[in-house]
Amino acid sequence: MEPGAFVLAAAFADDPLMTYFWPGPSRRRKALPPFWDSRIASRRKNGLVDLAHDAEGNLACVALWEPAHVVAPTAKPATLLRALGSSAGRALAAGRRMEHARPATPHLYLAAIGTLPGAQGRGLATALLERRLAMAEQDCFLISNTSATVPFYTRFGFESQRELPIGRGPVVYPMIRRK
Numbered sequence: 557m558e559p560g561a562f563v564l565a566a567a568f569a570d571d572p573l574m575t576y577f578w579p580g581p582s583r584r585r586k587a588l589p590p591f592w593d594s595r596i597a598s599r600r601k602n603g604l605v606d607l608a609h610d611a612e613g614n615l616a617c618v619a620l621w622e623p624a625h626v627v628a629p630t631a632k633p634a635t636l637l638r639a640l641g642s643s644a645g646r647a648l649a650a651g652r653r654m655e656h657a658r659p660a661t662p663h664l665y666l667a668a669i670g671t672l673p674g675a676q677g678r679g680l681a682t683a684l685l686e687r688r689l690a691m692a693e694q695d696c697f698l699i700s701n702t703s704a705t706v707p708f709y710t711r712f713g714f715e716s717q718r719e720l721p722i723g724r725g726p727v728v729y730p731m732i733r734r735k
C-alpha cells in the first residue's frame with residue numbers, strides 16, 4: 557500500500573464526505589487506507605503526487621493533482637470498489653457530481669491534500685501548495701469538503717464559487733484560482 561494512504565486516511569478520518577460514504581466509524585477506519593491507496597495510485601498513473609515530510613523525515617503531507625485534460629483517472633479499481641463496498645453507489649454519484657462542477661476550460665485540479673493530524677500547523681500543506689501553484693500555467697480548481705478550510709485556500713488566491721450539495725450528504729465548496 558502507498559505510505560501516503562495512511563496520511564490521507566488519518567487527515568480525512570472525520571471528513572464530512574468520508575463520513576457520508578461510511579457513516580460507521582469502524583467501517584470508515586478500515587475503508588479509508590485502501591480508498592486513498594487507490595486514489596493515490598490513480599494520480600501516480602495519470603496525475604501528480606506531491607509529498608512533504610516532517611522534521612524527523614516521516615511522510616506527513618500528501619497532495620494529489622490532476623493536470624489540464626486529466627479527469628478522474630482510475631487505478632486499482634478492485635481496491636476502490638472493495639473499500640467502498642455497499643457505499644459505492646453514493647460515492648460514485650458524488651464523484652460524478654463533483655466532476656461536473658469542474659471548469660470546462662483547462663485547469664490544474666487539486667484533488668486532495670491532507671496532513672497527519674499531529675503534523676498540522678507547521679506549514680507542510682502551504683509549502684506543497686505554493687510550490688505547485690507557482691508552476692501552474694492555467695487556472696487552478698479545487699472542491700473543499702468542508703467550509704472550515706475555505707479561508708486556508710483563500711490565502712493562496714482561490715475564490716469561492718457556488719456551493720455544491722452532494723445528494724443527501726454534505727455541501728461541498730468549489731473554489732477557483734484564476735491565472
Ligand SMILES: CC(C)(COP(=O)(O)OP(=O)(O)OC[C@H]1O[C@@H](n2cnc3c(N)ncnc32)[C@H](O)[C@@H]1OP(=O)(O)O)[C@@H](O)C(=O)NCCC(=O)NCCS
Pocket residue numbers: 567568617668669670671672675676677678679680681682683699700701702704705708
Ligand atoms: C487543510 C490541511 C491540509 C492544512 O495542512 P497543514 O499542513 O496543517 O497546513 P499549514 O500548516 O500549511 O497551514 C495551516 C494553516 O491553515 C489553517 N487551517 C487549516 N485547516 C483549518 C481548519 N479546518 N480550520 C481552521 N483553520 C485551518 C490553520 O489554522 C493554519 O493557520 P496558521 O498558519 O495561521 O497557523 C490540514 O488541516 C488537513 O489535512 N485537514 C484535514 C483534511 C482536509 O480538510 N483537507 C482539505 C479539504 S478537502
